[in-house]
Amino acid sequence: MSFTDTHMDFRTPELDALASAVIPEQHFELRSEEARDNYFTDTSKLDAKQLVHDRFRTNPLALHDHLLKALDLRGTEELLDLGCGNGELLARLRPYLAAGHLTAFDIAPGALEAARQRLDGVATPCEFVEGSADDLRVLAEDSFDRVMAVYMAHYVTDLDACFAEVRRVLRPGGRFVLATDSTDSMVEMWNVHFAALRDMNAPETLFRATPKGRISLSNGTEQLTPHFASVERVDWQDQLQFGKAGSFMAFYRSCDHCCASSKPGADLPPEFFTELEARVHARVQDAIETTGYFALTKYTGHFICS
Numbered sequence: 001m002s003f004t005d006t007h008m009d010f011r012t013p014e015l016d017a018l019a020s021a022v023i024p025e026q027h028f029e030l031r032s033e034e035a036r037d038n039y040f041t042d043t044s045k046l047d048a049k050q051l052v053h054d055r056f057r058t059n060p061l062a063l064h065d066h067l068l069k070a071l072d073l074r075g076t077e078e079l080l081d082l083g084c085g086n087g088e089l090l091a092r093l094r095p096y097l098a099a100g101h102l103t104a105f106d107i108a109p110g111a112l113e114a115a116r117q118r119l120d121g122v123a124t125p126c127e128f129v130e131g132s133a134d135d136l137r138v139l140a141e142d143s144f145d146r147v148m149a150v151y152m153a154h155y156v157t158d159l160d161a162c163f164a165e166v167r168r169v170l171r172p173g174g175r176f177v178l179a180t181d182s183t184d185s186m187v188e189m190w191n192v193h194f195a196a197l198r199d200m201n202a203p204e205t206l207f208r209a210t211p212k213g214r215i216s217l218s219n220g221t222e223q224l225t226p227h228f229a230s231v232e233r234v235d236w237q238d239q240l241q242f243g244k245a246g247s248f249m250a251f252y253r254s255c256d257h258c259c260a261s262s263k264p265g266a267d268l269p270p271e272f273f274t275e276l277e278a279r280v281h282a283r284v285q286d287a288i289e290t291t292g293y294f295a296l297t298k299y300t301g302h303f304i305c306s
């Protein structure tokens, strides 16, 4: 396999079988405001996730490499990043847009502030706009050459309005890149998470996977096609491989046991989650002792729309 190979394939019949056994319908919908107020009050969880991907990925190409290909930049474009988070991606893409213009857009003030700090002092003009991606009225028609929405569209309540707004602010000939995961991504994590919950006779409401109930790589084409003449789906994969259970636990914790679906709240005491973590840790440790590492397989990708 060459280091420029983007077609790494980690799928096996065993993983596919596990996915259909473990992830039936647990994907749920989470509103942006709820995500903003509970999950993105600061970017510590997002920072942790990005760090884990950087340290443990086995695909030599990182997310921003894939985005760079999809965005097809000349270096002078005006780019709008919807749901920019901590600005990590914008900072990585910025050298390819040194003579361009960046607009960082997010619903969470804490995320926007982190992005502002990360881009502080760069000579490329940057703007920071707080708002929701389904209402871009503050942005002028035909004002961007590229718009990207990376791992954020699943939070947006009115996706139809969002895509119509993206179309409106995108210049003719411009490009919209929407990145998201497939619903069977990270099955190994759901497997250990659900097994630990079962061992604890946990309430049924906790058996949920990701908030990708609204949109994912699996169903995005149908939702984008009414708004764009061309919608191309690009799939790619990665596998995070953890040699220590503790390293995986940093990722698991950043998902809020898991993906904000089951975290300490009024119904369950913190001790419940301490035990849940211990049980997940033990299962991951078992896998490491058996196979040398714990694998987390990511089926991800993006849509290129124009």
Ligand SMILES: C[S@@+](CC[C@H](N)C(=O)[O-])C[C@H]1O[C@@H](n2cnc3c(N)ncnc32)[C@H](O)[C@@H]1O
Pocket (backbone or CB within 6 Å): 032, 033, 035, 036, 040, 046, 082, 083, 084, 085, 086, 088, 089, 105, 106, 107, 108, 111, 131, 132, 133, 134, 149, 150, 151, 152, 155, 156, 157
């Ligand atoms: C998982 S993070 C992704 C951040 C960044 N795009 C990345 O991939 O590193 C999702 C981001 O989307 C933001 N977000 C959620 N709903 C939004 C909405 N309706 N409009 C704008 N931003 C939103 C969150 O505040 C958060 O910063």
